[in-house]
Amino acid sequence: MAQDTAQQASTTPATPARALLPLILPAFVVGVGASLLLLGVSAAAEELQHVLWRNLPDALGVGRYSVLWMLVVLTATGVAVGLVVWKVPGHAGPDPATTGLDAPVLPPAVLPGLLLATALMLAGGPSLGPENPIIAVNVGLAFWLGCRLAPRLPRGLWPVLAEAATIGALFGTPVAAALVISEALAGRQLRGALWDNVFGPLAAAAAAALTTTLVAHPTFDLGLPAFGQPDWGDLLAVLVVASAAALLGMVAVLSFPYVHGAFARLRHPMVALPVGGLVLGLLAAVGGHLTLFKGLDEIGELAADPAGWSAGEYATMTVVKLAALLVAASCGFRGGRIFPAVFVGVAFGLCAHALVDAVHPSLGVAAGVLGMLLAVTRQAWVSLFVAALLVASSAILALLCIASLPAWLLVTGRPQMQVHEDGTPFR
Incomplete structure (x- = not known):
């Protein structure tokens, strides 16, 4: 059985280069755009965070992280995000507890409210990261723009490119995106080799990671004491x-x-x-x-x-x-x-x-x-x-x-x- 599977995999025809070349430009565009959107939302949230947690308490003579101020700001953040979810068109997307990294394609009208709710959350202090909503926004934008500007490409391509690009931008490297895409493809009947299937997403992730690196210079190395030989x-x-x-x-x-x-x-x-x-x-x-x-x-x-x-x-x-x-x-x-x-x-x-x-x-x-x-x-x-x-x-x-x-x-x-x-x- 294992021999038959290996033989079948080895005889799977590879995708010709002419089929992969048209993916490069869309992947690069999606990658750069996804990275810039992430960086823009993060920068805006950071500026608002400085106002909420530094400028305002200093002006009021309250401790920046006093118990009173933390209670006030976090409750006020709940009010602000609640208003967005209640009143803004689209209600900032579906209940986040029901979604993961594989975001659904949301209508364009939902995306501004989701971005606003995410920026308010990041600035206000709740213990969540930007990854899920930013992936959802990038997926929605890529799908809406891609289907209109490049209608000949498969509609299902755009969400995959946007998800990979956002993950690459988040970690500053395309490796994480390649791992996520490879894990998602496991068990599926693939057309062509695995590398053919990750070619476009990897290009998008690489473009996004490079953009993030050049603009923001992120690092995840914590600088902990060096680890020698294990025992x-x-x-x-x-x-x-x-x-x-x-x-x-x-x-x-x-x-x-x-x-x-x-x-x-x-x-x-x-x-x-x-x-x-x-x-x-x-x-x-x-x-x-x-x-x-x-x-x-x-x-x-x-x-x-x-x-x-x-x-x-x-x-x-x-x-x-x-x-x-x-x-x-x-x-x-x-x-x-x-x-x-x-x-x-x-x-x-x-x-x-x-x-x-x-x-x-x-x-x-x-x-x-x-x-x-x-x-x-x-x-x-x-x-x-x-x-x-x-x-x-x-x-x-x-x-x-x-x-x-x-x-x-x-x-x-x-x-x-x-x-x-x-x-x-x-x-």
């Missing part, structure tokens, strides 16, 4: 930390339908979102200001001084950030779950290092991020990629591959952090 103790540590992080992540995943159902019973976005913002403010009062926002800048602050917090403080930030992710994703804020889950994994890994000094901080961080992302995203390749990217160590990669096996067994087949429209968990 048997490191193998035990990575297995335990990754599996424990996956189990902790599954607590939030299994709680997701119930928390989402509780907010859904509030019925109106002008009730659910302000209440969610208030809960997030209370959580921030417990966990501190580092548990606010999407978490990408905050993990850099944690990693700059791994010994700067005790194991109890790391544990508190881990639990609070995971709870904040759960609430923000349940009450209706428009955002993605990858970046806050990365913060949870980083804090969890540094907590393991603080508890057991023999656990190298780079190893703890990589294993914590791996396990948490496997539970929250169910994207195995992306989880491995992000975990390795943060520590920039080839020596850890083999350990992570081994640790992914028991962690994956703990999460596979379980409910995902996504629900159907009727509120039942997605599997």
Whole structure:
């Protein structure tokens, strides 16, 4: 049977070059456009964040991250996003709890409201990232413009190009997009070789990643202490930390339908979102200001001084950030779950290092991020990629591959952090 499958794969005709060449220009255009839109929304949100969290409290003589100010800003953010969801045409898209990275093609009228809700969320402090709504906006724009400007190309091409481009722009490298697309293609009957099928998406992701790199110069390397040659103790540590992080992540995943159902019973976005913002403010009062926002800048602050917090403080930030992710994703804020889950994994890994000094901080961080992302995203390749990217160590990669096996067994087949429209968990 295996021999027949291999023989069938080897005899699959490759796509001729003349069929792939017309994809290059559209892919490059979509890639550059997707990156610029992401950078524009991020820049606008950052400017508003400075106003909300620096200029206003300084002018009012209130502490920037005082409990009172965090409660006020997060509740006000819930009100602002609630108004967008309630009144703006399209209601800022579907319930974000029902969507993942594979975004549906939304009508153009929905996209401005979704962008506005995303920018307000990013500036106001809820624990979500930009990935899901930005992918949805880029998919909608690419599909609408592509079908009109290049009607001869397949209509299904544009969403794939836009999704790959946005993922490439988010991580500053096309590798993550190639892994996501390859995972999505697994098990499908492909026309031509795998590389033929990822040719266009990879070109879009490369153009987007290069645009992001040239404009914003992003880096994901946390600058943690270098990891040397692994030993048997490191193998035990990575297995335990990754599996424990996956189990902790599954607590939030299994709680997701119930928390989402509780907010859904509030019925109106002008009730659910302000209440969610208030809960997030209370959580921030417990966990501190580092548990606010999407978490990408905050993990850099944690990693700059791994010994700067005790194991109890790391544990508190881990639990609070995971709870904040759960609430923000349940009450209706428009955002993605990858970046806050990365913060949870980083804090969890540094907590393991603080508890057991023999656990190298780079190893703890990589294993914590791996396990948490496997539970929250169910994207195995992306989880491995992000975990390795943060520590920039080839020596850890083999350990992570081994640790992914028991962690994956703990999460596979379980409910995902996504629900159907009727509120039942997605599997």
